[in-house]
Amino acid sequence: MAQRIADHDWSGSPLGPPETWPLSLRTLLNLMLSSRFPMFAAWGPDLVFLYNDAYAPMLGEKEPRALGRRFADVWDDIWNDILPLVESALAGRATWMENLPITMRRNGYPEATYWTFSYSAAHDDAGNIAGMFCACQETTASVESERMLRQREETLAEALEAREVLLEEKDVLLAEVNHRVKNSLQLVVSALSLQSRRIEDPATKAAFAQAITRVRAITSVHERLYRSGDPLVVDMKSYLEGLADDLVVTPEVRTRMQVAVEPVTMRTERAIPLAIIVNELVTNSLKYAYPADRPGPIVLSLRRVDDEMLELTVADQGVGMLAKEETGGGLGTKLVATMASQLGATVERRAANDGFRVSLTFPRIET
Numbered sequence: 001m002a003q004r005i006a007d008h009d010w011s012g013s014p015l016g017p018p019e020t021w022p023l024s025l026r027t028l029l030n031l032m033l034s035s036r037f038p039m040f041a042a043w044g045p046d047l048v049f050l051y052n053d054a055y056a057p058m059l060g061e062k063e064p065r066a067l068g069r070r071f072a073d074v075w076d077d078i079w080n081d082i083l084p085l086v087e088s089a090l091a092g093r094a095t096w097m098e099n100l101p102i103t104m105r106r107n108g109y110p111e112a113t114y115w116t117f118s119y120s121a122a123h124d125d126a127g128n129i130a131g132m133f134c135a136c137q138e139t140t141a142s143v144e145s146e147r148m149l150r151q152r153e154e155t156l157a158e159a160l161e162a163r164e165v166l167l168e169e170k171d172v173l174l175a176e177v178n179h180r181v182k183n184s185l186q187l188v189v190s191a192l193s194l195q196s197r198r199i200e201d202p203a204t205k206a207a208f209a210q211a212i213t214r215v216r217a218i219t220s221v222h223e224r225l226y227r228s229g230d231p232l233v234v235d236m237k238s239y240l241e242g243l244a245d246d247l248v249v250t251p252e253v254r255t256r257m258q259v260a261v262e263p264v265t266m267r268t269e270r271a272i273p274l275a276i277i278v279n280e281l282v283t284n285s286l287k288y289a290y291p292a293d294r295p296g297p298i299v300l301s302l303r304r305v306d307d308e309m310l311e312l313t314v315a316d317q318g319v320g321m322l323a324k325e326e327t328g329g330g331l332g333t334k335l336v337a338t339m340a341s342q343l344g345a346t347v348e349r350r351a352a353n354d355g356f357r358v359s360l361t362f363p364r365i366e367t
Contacts, residue, residue: 001033001051001052001053001056002033004064004067005018005029005033005050005067006018008067008068010068013048013068014044014045014046014048015043015044015048015068022124022125022130023125024122024123024124024125024130025041025043025122025124025130025131028041028122028133029041029050032050032051032052033052033053035052035054036053036054037054037135037137038051038052038054038055038058038135038136038137038138039051039052039054039055039133039134039135039136040052040055040133040134040136041122041131041132041133041134042071042086042131042132042134043122043130043131044130044131046070047070047071047072047086047131047132048068048069048070048071049066049067049068049069049070049071049074050067050068051066051067055136058106058136058138059074059106060106060107061106061107061108062074062106071086075104077104077105077106078102078103078104081102082102085097085119086119086132088119089119089120089121089132090121090129090131090132091121091129092121092129094118094119094120094121095118095119095120096117096118097115097116097117097118098116099114099115099116099139099143100114100115100116100117101113101114102114102115111140112140113138113140114138114139114140114142114143115136115137115138115139116136116137116139117134117135117136117137118134118135118136119132119133119134120132120133120134121133182219182223185215185216185218185219186219188215189212189215189216189219192208192211192212192215193212195208196208196209196212210283210331210332213247213279213283214276214279214280214335216246216279217243217275217276217278217279218272218275218276220239220242220243220246220275232267232268233265233266233267233268234265234266234267234268234271235263235265236261236264236265236266236271236274236302237261237262237263237264237302239271239275240259240261240278240300240302241259241261243275243278243279243282244257244259244278244282244300245257247279247282247283247286248286252295253286256295256296256297256298257297257298257300258297258298258299258300259300259301260299260300260301260302260303261300261301261302261303262302262303262304264302264304264310264364266365267365270342270343270365273339273340273342273343274312274339274343276335276336276339277312277336277339277340277360278300278312278314280332280335280336281314281336281358282298282300282314283332284332285298285314285316285318285356286298288318288319289316289317289318289319289355289356290316290318290319291319294318296316296317296318296355297316297317298314298315298316299313299314299315299316300313300314301313301315304364305361307364308363308364309361309362309363309364310361310362310363310364311359311360311361312345312359312360312362313357313358313359313360314357314358315355315356315357315358316355316356316357317354317355318355318356319356336358340360340362343360343362343363344362344363345360345361345362346360346361346362347359347360348360348361
């Protein structure tokens with residue numbers, strides 16, 4: 001740009017040849033031309049336009065014809081917008097504008113642009129205001145980026161709000177599903193109970209009673225899911241305590257039922273097979289562990305083995321074997337094995353003279 005100013009034909013310009021320019025203008029030009037920040041000056045009564053290399057790209061198609069022309073002619077498309085700022089600077093009042101929106105035609109079409117700049121007075125050698133100086137920066141890209149970011153944030157906020165609504169609706173729907181499943185299972189229990197009243201064969205009647213307890217174990221899971229804050233997750237401590245309480249039939253037996261469950265949550269698909277297992281093992285202990293004249297405790301526990309595994313245990317101090325259900329092929333044994341496989345559990349059974357113990361170790365997959 002320094003070379004272009006030197007080579008420019010100034011014969012028809014009010015400024016005259018560069019060697020006649022006042023020291024103040026040449027000093028201002030030296031400052032501008034040595035800077036990499038966009039700058040321009042408008043000098044003399046006609047505000048002749050001078051600028052540096054950093055400012056040239058901002059002119060678009062107006063470059064290189066802008067050099068030496070009147071400021072008002074260079075930016076004729078926005079002159080009415082910036083004239084009050086120019087007049088303020090020429091009156092000695094510097095201006096500062098940040099991200100000022102200006103629609104300009106510099107590439108053959110109207111462009112929405114943004115600028116941060118300062119207009120200030122430029123003085124001649126006598127100290128009089130002879131023109132104006134501007135340091136400026138186009139901020140269109142950053143303003144548009146910020147605008148897009150805000151739009152994306154608003155869109156994200158709307159999406160998150162919609163997601164929360166959907167999650168709430170999902171929870172309501174799942175709660176309703178659990179409620180309907182519970183009611184349907186209760187109908188099954190009622191039908192089985194009615195049917196069992198007509199049965200006289202003790203073995204068949206006992207089988208019906210066992211089936212009812214199994215269905216009730218599943219029903220209670222859905223009942224708790226319906227009433228909980230999360231329709232997908234079961235609080236195993238309160239659930240197993242409630243299940244054990246439901247299984248005992250007399251106050252005397254209830255006093256002997258010992259439940260020790262650590263705070264653990266499980267998803268529905270894992271809580272149900274565990275509930276069926278507990279139902280089978282506790283029911284067998286209640287039925288077979290103790291003769292009528294020899295009462296004793298029944299212990300139900302669920303604990304963390306480590307960060308990855310859980311252990312469920314049902315133990316008693318009874319006769320040492322859970323009768324035919326544990327002799328190698330009863331329905332209860334097969335049901336426990338099937339449910340254990342769903343949990344990925346290993347089953348350990350220990351029978352001794354002082355009782356019987358069944359332990360299941362399985363992965364701790366909570367929520």
